[in-house]
Each structure stands twice: as C-alpha cells, then as structure tokens.
Amino acid sequence: MGKFKFGISFRGVTDRAEWTAKCRRAEELGYDVITVPDHLGPGRPAPFPALVAAAAVTERPRVGTLVSNVPFYNLALFARDVASTDALTGGRLDLGLGSGHMKSEFDDAGLPWRKAAERIDYLVEGLDELKTRLADEGGLPRLLIAGNSDGVLRLAAEHADIAGFAGLRQDRGKPPGTFVLDNAEAMDERVRFFRSLAGDREVEYNMLVQRVVVTEDRRAAAAEWHADTDERSVENRSVENTDELLDAPQLLLGTVDEIVQQLVDRRERYGFSYITVFEAMLETFAPVVAELRGR
Template sequence: MTQRPHRPFRFAVNLMAPASRDEWVAKCRKAEALGFDVIVVPDHLGMPAPFPALVAAAEATERPRLGTLVINTSFYNPALLARDIAGTDQLTDGRLELGLGAGYVKAEFDEAGLPFASPGKRIDHLERTVTEVRRLLADPAHEPRPAQKPIPLLLAGRGDRMLRLAARHADIITFSGVEKPARDGELAPLATAARVAERIRYAQGLLGERAREVELNFPLQMVRVTNDRRAAVAEWVDRGGLSVEELLEIPGMLVGTVAQIADQLRHTRETLGVNYVTALEPDMEDFAKVIAELR
C-alpha cells in the first residue's frame, strides 16, 4: 500500500433543512464565519434542491467550496445532469465539488414514481453516469461550460463494488459509516470502528499510486462537546446493538471535550488517512469549537 502523507484537515457541514432565501443565506454565512471549508447539501426529497441551493450559497459566501453529498444518480439522465453540473460550476465560479451516489431510499423512488432497481443495476447506472458526465464536461463544445476542468468528483459508498468504482474514478472517497442501508422508516445500523477501518483500508489497497492523490472523507454521525461521553451516546445504544464502548470508538462519533475530540480526529487522520470530515447541520456550532482548536 502506498504511504499517504498527512493532508491538512478539511471540514464540511451538511445543510439539510430547507429554508427561505434569507434563512439560507444566513446559515451559509454562519458556516463560513465558523470556519467550515465546504458547504454540502444532500439529494433527498423534502430537503433543499441541491443545485439551486449551492448557487445561492455561492452568492452568500466567498471562501467555502460547495458540494453535493450526494446526488442520487438514479433520479437523473446523464446528459441533463451534466447540464446542471456545468451550470452550477459556472455560476459558483468553479467552487463545486460533485458528489455522486447510487441512491438507496426506496420510499423516495416510490414517491417519485421511479422503479427501485437492484443495488447492482443502480451502481451500473452510476458508473454510466460518471463516464458520460465526464465525457460531456470534457468536450470544449459543451454548453454551459464548467469553470473547472475537471470538476472534483466525490463518490460515496461502503460495499466492495462501490469502493472499486470510487478507486478508479473519484478524487474524494466518502465512507458511509453504516453497516448496511437503512430499511424504510428505520435508522441504518452503524458500523463498528473495526469495520470502518477495514473498509477504508480496502479502498486504500485498491488505490495504489493514486493513494497520494485521492482524499478520504468520513461523515460524522454526532458531534457533542461534553464532559460525560457515556451519557452522550446512550441514546444510540439501541441503534444496531452496539455498546457504549463500541460507539465511543467509532470515528464518526465525536463526543467529549474539545481537546478530546481534536485528539480523536488527529488519531483518525494518522491511522486511517482521513483528513476530510463532514458534520451534520445540527452539530455545526459544537464542531466549530473543534475546528478552532485544530487551527
């Protein structure tokens, strides 16, 4: 396995709650003021429309990169998606980081009136989308023209096939942090620290020489600044049957004092090579304290 140099930390916040224009502008500016490097949005029904939200975020801020975490490619025709990607990159002055995924919430497919294909067929469509979008955006004649060539590509997943696809194509790999996809109406069970490490090392082994180029990202399930770590994770014990001790070992469960959490992130970067982490919107202010500590 190629040895990875330690990259500088990057910190993202995933803004999931729909808002009026003024409210959206205010929270994007707040994320920038708190020190976040990237503002990302999901692609789920009932949440912000990804591309308009990122264009509005670009108008409201100056510094942060802007990303999708992640576009459900099963909802899109590749040529139409390429148009929206290019237009968004153009209108954000080249600040876009494009995150793509295969889609996994069956209820959303049902609501959209779309067939919920097998995991293999959804990944097939994702792979075709990656290939076709890259082909179209590399064409000098494509309109609208993206500001970046190429736009950084993030692929998210946990299974072998998805990680093989990411190892071939991605500039950033995001590891899901769950043991298996959620069933409709249920929370996905979290993966143990050992399982997370195994998935990351599996992907690193596939990257080979590209390991020096590809950035590793991990989503944070929880950030809580507290002096009582055990009490803070007690509510999660019933999710997948993990004990308090197992929960506190997971890289995505950042619980403790600001100094403890900062040390945990340094340890994750040193042992797993993960330098880029994404907090959820409700945890933005607690995580900002950790960002300040690390800088």
C-alpha cells in the same frame, strides 16, 4: 495525510434570508465546504440551486453535493446541471456522487427501485456520461464518490478526488434505509479495501460524522445515542454496545480537547482529514474547527 478540512451538511431551506444567514455563518465559523444532500421531502433543498445561492453569498468555502443521488436523474440533464452549477459557482463545486439508498424516495418520485448492483451500474454510466458531456466545458469538477459497498468504493478508488465514508451499511432483512453503524474494526476493513484499489493515487478521505456531543461524560453520550437509535425502527441503528460506540469514527463524543484528539488519532488510523458534520452540529462543532484549522 493532508491537513484537516471541515464541511457542513445543510439539510433544509425555508427562504432566501435564512439560507444566506446560515451559509455566511458557516464561513464565519471556518468551515471549508458547504454541502447539501439529495433527498425528497418538505424543506429539502434542490441541490444545485442551493449550491449556486450558497456560492453567491460567500467567498471562501467550496460547495458540493453530499451526495447527488445519480439514479434519480436523466444523465444528459444531470450533466447539464453540473456544468451550469460549476460555472455559476466559479469553479467551487465538489460534485458528490452516490448510488441512492432510500426506496421510499424513489417510490415518492415514481421512479423504479433497482437492486444495489443495478444502481451502481447506473452510477458508472453517469460518470461516463459526465466525462463525455463535460469534456468541452472544462472537464469534471472535483469529484467525491461516497459509499460503503465494494462496488462504490471500487469506483471511488479509480475516479474520485475525494472518497466519502459514512460507515453505514444496510441492515439485512430490514426495510431499505435501515442502517447499521460500522464499528472501528469494520471501518479499518473498508479503508484497507479502498487503499488496496487506489494504490498510489492521491485521494482525500472524507468522514460524514453522525453525531457530535461536547460533554464531560463520553460514556453517557454514547449510551444516549444507543438508546435513541435502537428506538427508531427504520433509522440508523447503532453498533452493539457502548464501548464500541466510544471508538466508532462516525461519532465524536467528549470535551473539545477529547474530540480534537479523536480526530487526530483517526486521521492517523484511517486517513480521515476531511470531516463533515450535519447542520444541527454547526455551532457545537465550531470550537473543534477552530482548534484544528491548518493542522
């Protein structure tokens, strides 16, 4: 069980000055990793140029994709981009890989939308291609593989330096990208499954936190999340009740001291020592980072 490490997921970019300012602010607040997702849409950053820029204006944080949507890419060109980004960031790249989940983005890009098993197969091909093409360029960078399915977790157990958990699963019968938030027991099962495959391999466990609310009233914050997510028909939908939400490892609700204790307890229960929060929570989560750094 490792010491705590903290990441921030920056989801948008407007211009160089704004990007530089928030990357430097993340470093100042003590975050250890600056990450970007891989999505289409206005203001969404192209991951690799954004990471090179982030590394150029900071000194300490690692940079990474959380995660690269591998089925978006021609694998040879993807390997070239990875190699250049790793070199230009001074070896600070954590390469996150995933199999994709938003059909609307594939449609927007004019790319075929394949079944989950086929997307995972392409992820396997991508990993093999990366290993082959980067063999003469220093090998793979530090590798994060994130997902919730058996197939992706199996791949992570075999190859990843970091296993990424978000605790979200596709809601059956709903449009792609409609997610159910796993409760604590479901997360127990996913982590147990992963550990059964990883064996004695030393793997870091990452949790992508969906919301942080610093409050004196945890129950009210959980109820607000429940109401908010239930009202959005094609976005994240919550677990079934407020009590389950209070125990869900994807949510951090309470005073700073309560959140600190939640993270300590969840590291013990699940192994989550690398915690990533979204951009909107950069400042809100900073007091927790300050309390737990080095512990």
